[in-house]
Amino acid sequence: MIAPFWAQAQDDSRIPLIGEKAPSFTAETTQGTLNFPRDYGRNWKILFSHPRDFTPVCSSEIIELSQMQEGFKELGVKLAVVSSDTLSQHKAWVKTINELRYKDRQPVKIDFALIDDKNYVVAKKYGMMHRPVSTSEYVRGVFVIDGKNIVRAVFFYPHSVGRNMEEIKRTVIALQTTDKELVYTPANWMPGDDVLVPYFPYTDKELKDDPKVADNFYNVGHLMHFRKSK
Template identity: 50%
Template sequence: MADHDSLLKEICDLKKKLDEINAMPLIGDKSPEFEAETTMGPIKFPQHFSGKWVILFSHPGDFTPVCTTEFMTFATMHKDFQKLNCELIGLSIDSNFSHIAWVRTIEEKIKYKDMEKVQITFPVIADSDMNVAKKFGMLHQSTSKTQTVRAVFIIDPQAIIRAIIYYPLSNGRNMDEIMRLLVAMQTSDKNKVATPANWKPGEDVIVPPPNTVEMAEVRTHQKSVDAKDWFFATKKI
């Protein structure tokens, strides 16, 4: 009986460890659902953001310099993201009180480059129980057991994860690139095209390659596109 109890305990302990492993959702997966307290009040995701793109991003901790520059930059771009039907949601495992104190300090005291008196107008999730961070695989044990890495999830209006970007604790993100990627994906969805390396809005896009010999022949003579070869054609939109 003792052996049976010991084996059962080992199995339970193993299951607990497996449950604690950070399961990271993948591109194309339905976003994990969650409810959380934020600096803007409680939110229920994805229900409260139905029909919108969302950029969910984590930061290692409040009152840290790199995170402060990121929040200030995101905040100054918030209205531009909203014009793209996109909302921002920040997250760390700090408390809501810490978040509030930090964003107030940013507005009242911090000046960086040409940014000052910056209001953080997007919600910041208080995730002290690490519930949301674990759902999205934001805790990397080999880096830190108590800080989330700089994760970025771009989630579409159907709550599907469309892009994932991870940065280390030491290096800040490029917000212009995050916005560029958002615009690129929206452009691809709307026009059924792909975008080339270093693409910027207004530049030519890539037409999907033909998948039959007949279509390949047509492509090489198609006037509406700039066909470099049968598999490589661009066009303006």
């Protein structure tokens, strides 16, 4: 007897780790055939998974993504959303969402791909089905992938809790900042806040006596060395 698709997907599925190459796949989407991540080139990518189309939490998430899609584009980020729903279901859902008014905002036409994964190919490659929760529906997964197609951040949320899209955007900005400036970001960092420097380039005496150094850097004890925001 051949096991159903969802059972096969769970037999040898694996969650890609931070620092690994993003698994590739080819699938049909609401924007045509997608070869992921290749078709998105050197852009950053975020791959979202959700349990089911036409459900309340998932609908709220897709609406929020549509409202924020231009902001992600400005960061050089391509978005893609995947579930086990069929392409026809995705298209019908997109049509419905494109007409919904939510939080007194005008609808924004969805401009990112929804991926048909009815055979659980993507679910298997990205470990998006967690057996203790469901044997047929994805959890809410998020994979942040950089321009070199390296997995940089991974999040999972339960079915009952919608994701904070602003936090996902903040994570992308933090990652891009740390890459560009060779710094770290502290807890609760927001764009424009001071950043941590991995190796403090000045002595305590220089920090105390040199106004130029003090204008740009400070210490918190001997554990944290900060560079002031520009």
